Amino acid sequence: MSSARDDILGRLRQRIGREPAGAPAAHARVEQVIAASQAGPRPSYDGDLAARFIERAKALISTVDECAAPADVPARCAHWLIGQGLGRQVVVSPALAGLDWATSGLDVRIGAAGGDDPVGVTGCFRAIAETGTLMLCSGAQSPAVNSLLPQTHIAVVPREHIVADMEAAFAVARDAFERWPRALNFVSGPSRTADIEQTIVLGAHGPYRVHLLIVG
Amino acid sequence: MHFVSRVRQRLDDTELQRNLQRTRGRNAAARLASLASLDDFDAVRERATEIRASVLRDLDVWLERFEAEATRRGATVLWARDGDEACRLVIDIARRHDVKTVVKAKSMVSEEAGLNAALEAAGIRPVETDLGEYILQINDNEPPSHIIMPVIHKSKEQVSELFARVHGTAAKTDIVELTREAREKLRPEFLGAEMGISGGNFLIAETGSVAIVTNEGNGRMCTTMPRVHVALTGIEKVIPTLDDLATLLRILPRSATGQAISNYVSLLTGPKHEGDADGPEHMYFVLVDGGRADLIGGDFEPMLRCIRCGACMNHCPVYQTIGGHSYGWVYPGPMGSVLTPLYQGLEKAKDLPQAATLCNQCGVVCPVSIPLPDLMRKLREKQVDAGLRPWSERLSMRLWAWVAQRPKLYARGVRFAVRYLRWLADGRDRIQAMGVAPGWTAERDFPAPAAQSFRDQYAARQRRAGR
Ligand code: SF4
Numbered sequence: 042m043s044s045a046r047d048d049i050l051g052r053l054r055q056r057i058g059r060e061p062a063g064a065p066a067a068h069a070r071v072e073q074v075i076a077a078s079q080a081g082p083r084p085s086y087d088g089d090l091a092a093r094f095i096e097r098a099k100a101l102i103s104t105v106d107e108c109a110a111p112a113d114v115p116a117r118c119a120h121w122l123i124g125q126g127l128g129r130q131v132v133v134s135p136a137l138a139g140l141d142w143a144t145s146g147l148d149v150r151i152g153a154a155g156g157d158d159p160v161g162v163t164g165c166f167r168a169i170a171e172t173g174t175l176m177l178c179s180g181a182q183s184p185a186v187n188s189l190l191p192q193t194h195i196a197v198v199p200r201e202h203i204v205a206d207m208e209a210a211f212a213v214a215r216d217a218f219e220r221w222p223r224a225l226n227f228v229s230g231p232s233r234t235a236d237i238e239q240t241i242v243l244g245a246h247g248p249y250r251v252h253l254l255i256v257g
Numbered sequence: 258m259h260f261v262s263r264v265r266q267r268l269d270d271t272e273l274q275r276n277l278q279r280t281r282g283r284n285a286a287a288r289l290a291s292l293a294s295l296d297d298f299d300a301v302r303e304r305a306t307e308i309r310a311s312v313l314r315d316l317d318v319w320l321e322r323f324e325a326e327a328t329r330r331g332a333t334v335l336w337a338r339d340g341d342e343a344c345r346l347v348i349d350i351a352r353r354h355d356v357k358t359v360v361k362a363k364s365m366v367s368e369e370a371g372l373n374a375a376l377e378a379a380g381i382r383p384v385e386t387d388l389g390e391y392i393l394q395i396n397d398n399e400p401p402s403h404i405i406m407p408v409i410h411k412s413k414e415q416v417s418e419l420f421a422r423v424h425g426t427a428a429k430t431d432i433v434e435l436t437r438e439a440r441e442k443l444r445p446e447f448l449g450a451e452m453g454i455s456g457g458n459f460l461i462a463e464t465g466s467v468a469i470v471t472n473e474g475n476g477r478m479c480t481t482m483p484r485v486h487v488a489l490t491g492i493e494k495v496i497p498t499l500d501d502l503a504t505l506l507r508i509l510p511r512s513a514t515g516q517a518i519s520n521y522v523s524l525l526t527g528p529k530h531e532g533d534a535d536g537p538e539h540m541y542f543v544l545v546d547g548g549r550a551d552l553i554g555g556d557f558e559p560m561l562r563c564i565r566c567g568a569c570m571n572h573c574p575v576y577q578t579i580g581g582h583s584y585g586w587v588y589p590g591p592m593g594s595v596l597t598p599l600y601q602g603l604e605k606a607k608d609l610p611q612a613a614t615l616c617n618q619c620g621v622v623c624p625v626s627i628p629l630p631d632l633m634r635k636l637r638e639k640q641v642d643a644g645l646r647p648w649s650e651r652l653s654m655r656l657w658a659w660v661a662q663r664p665k666l667y668a669r670g671v672r673f674a675v676r677y678l679r680w681l682a683d684g685r686d687r688i689q690a691m692g693v694a695p696g697w698t699a700e701r702d703f704p705a706p707a708a709q710s711f712r713d714q715y716a717a718r719q720r721r722a723g724r
Contacts, residue, residue, distance in 0.1 A: 046336040049492060049546045053317040056554040067318040074311075074497050075322075075463050081304040081504035084296045097517075135534075153534040156448050172518040184534030185481050189474060207503035215499075221330065221464055223529055223536045224481070227522040232474040234436060235514070236389035236406060238413050239280045242436040245388060246443065247474030247521070 080208040090170040097173025101230030103251040115145035131160040136182040153184035161187035162195045167210040168203045179224040194248040200257035260608035263583045284571040287515025306626040308501045309562035319495045326465030331527035332540040340370030343545045348379045356451040362476040363387040364456030368587040386475040395423045402581030405567040453479030457490035463498040466526040470519045486537040493561040508624040512566040548600040562625040569619035591619035591629040610636035
């Protein structure tokens with residue numbers, strides 16, 4: 042018996058009318074399409090990308106704060122968390138371990154979040170102005186769970202990481218990664234559902250709140 | 258149960274009608290509002306259509322490219338001719354990795370295959386984690402009534418009653434509390450399950466990845482926490498590049514719910530790397546044919562462009578009146594009226610291509626320009642060719658054709674009909690009861706015709722002009 046793979050591909054070839062001799066040309070064409078990949082129509086906007094990002098992020102019910110330098114990050118996080126009554130316990134992605142958390146007054150663990158961690162702090166690979174979206178990549182230094190399991194997610198967004206759209210972010214990624222990350226997660230505000238009576242509720246399975254700290 | 262009796266039941270169900278009316282038109286309005294933030298919706302739609310169409314023209318080669326890339330990055334790609342084979346493959350994977358519990362993100366292909374029943378029969382416990390799908394699962398595996406909003410047919414009171422009964426908790430009527438209750442029930446499942454099954458919105462040939470779009474975050478959970486991830490999708494889901502993904506993501510959430518972007522889009526490529534903090538150790542793709550390959554190169558190939566956004570049903574006057582369950586299979590609304598007969602057999606869904614007014618609202622809103630009414634019309638033709646229409650319809654069509662080919666007889670017939678209808682109208686401009694076809698006027702009036710037919714008026718005018 043032929044395998045399901047051969048069966049399905051064979052039927053496709055037959056319906057497409059692909060002769061065995063034509064296959065190499067088709068493969069070459071496909072490689073050409075990928076190599077010459079072109080962006081489709083992209084919305085354009087005038088003005089500052091960061092301003093656009095902040096405006097869109099707020100529309101997605103993320104909250105936004107800004108600070109001047111990376112050194113300010115721990116204190117700004119502490120200030121916001123305490124102001125919101127969200128406690129002092131945080132788990133911080135290893136990528137941000139170099140910041141001075143010790144003097145922030147927070148109870149900090151560097152590593153990957155578990156099911157009971159209330160707050161996760163992550164960096165961000167790029168941020169997308171078009172939609173107010175974070176682009177996070179998984180890795181040893183950036184656990185995917187830190188933006189997923191805790192009820193509160195704080196993302197540190199370097200201002201120069203804000204790009205226009207997904208195409209621009211992918212262009213950076215193609216050059217940046219030696220090995221493509223297992224997961225690229227695009228996060229647009231807190232987790233939500235509208236399954237019951239089309240009423241929006243925040244915090245379906247992921248975070249109830251997403252707080253963005255823009256640096257620089 | 259027969260389609261007509263299913264519909265009758267749904268129309269008489271006042272609670273269902275109330276639930277359907279509550280959301281009627283809401284997604285359509287949200288969609289329209291969201292299009293404003295695209296400079297040029299038509300251009301994006303055209304591009305999206307071309308991306309999907311171009312893949313179908315070389316689908317064999319795109320699939321091979323995807324497979325090679327996914328394999329190179331550590332995933333295992335498996336193929337299934339139909340739903341049963343897909344179920345067997347998934348069960349094999351589960352057994353190989355000693356899996357007892359599976360958390361599932363929404364996958365329409367899994368519904369097509371009847372995967373949950375197959376898993377249960379094999380002693381593996383499936384847990385649906387999309388809130389809507391979870392509600393359906395604990396309600397005795399009720400089928401979804403919408404591809405994006407599976408419990409659009411239910412009220413919060415019904416959900417509340419269900420949760421109280423199944424969870425053994427006090428009844429809640431607040432939607433926030435109900436959502437919280439489901440979150441708390443499902444959190445331990447995410448953390449404990451050995452395997453996660455997701456669908457796939459797109460397969461990207463450039464990187465061998467699957468893209469999963471959700472709002473709740475359950476898609477991320479199912480593909481991050483368990484040791485094994487299986488992505489179960491149809492073979493038509495391939496797209497060439499990441500740039501194409503960006504284009505399609507401009508149009509999918511807007512068409513579905515009116516969001517500019519869904520909360521979570523995950524692009525997953527292979528298993529966890531050495532040193533990674535999290536992620537599954539094993540990643541599998543199960544690519545399912547299930548009738549798709551047979552559509553390539555034929556009249557119905559455009560249907561394979563579908564990105565499962567649900568816009569066609571959100572805009573369908575018939576769907577919004579009879580609800581998704583009336584359609585009898587996994588896919589409701591206009592896209593279901595085309596897919597069900599194609600995947601399940603023409604004779605199993607005789608009424609579906611007829612259950613449309615051909616108003617073309619669906620064709621206008623479809624983000625990948627699928628001419629849904631044309632496809633329904635073609636299915637009607639196929640039904641006629643296969644002799645699947647009732648004898649009375651066939652006879653009257655033949656009679657009609659015979660008369661229509663005889664102009665004099667036809668003209669005389671029309672004159673007679675006009676006189677009869679005007680007699681019924683009795684001086685008014687509408688007819689309230691028509692004896693020969695009472696069904697026509699049961700719930701609406703029939704307009705009275707003009708005193709003379711067009712042909713007679715035309716002939717009279719020509720005579721006056723002396724021509
Ligand atoms: S047929 Fe078009 S409108 Fe309907 S679900 Fe598919 S893509 Fe969306």
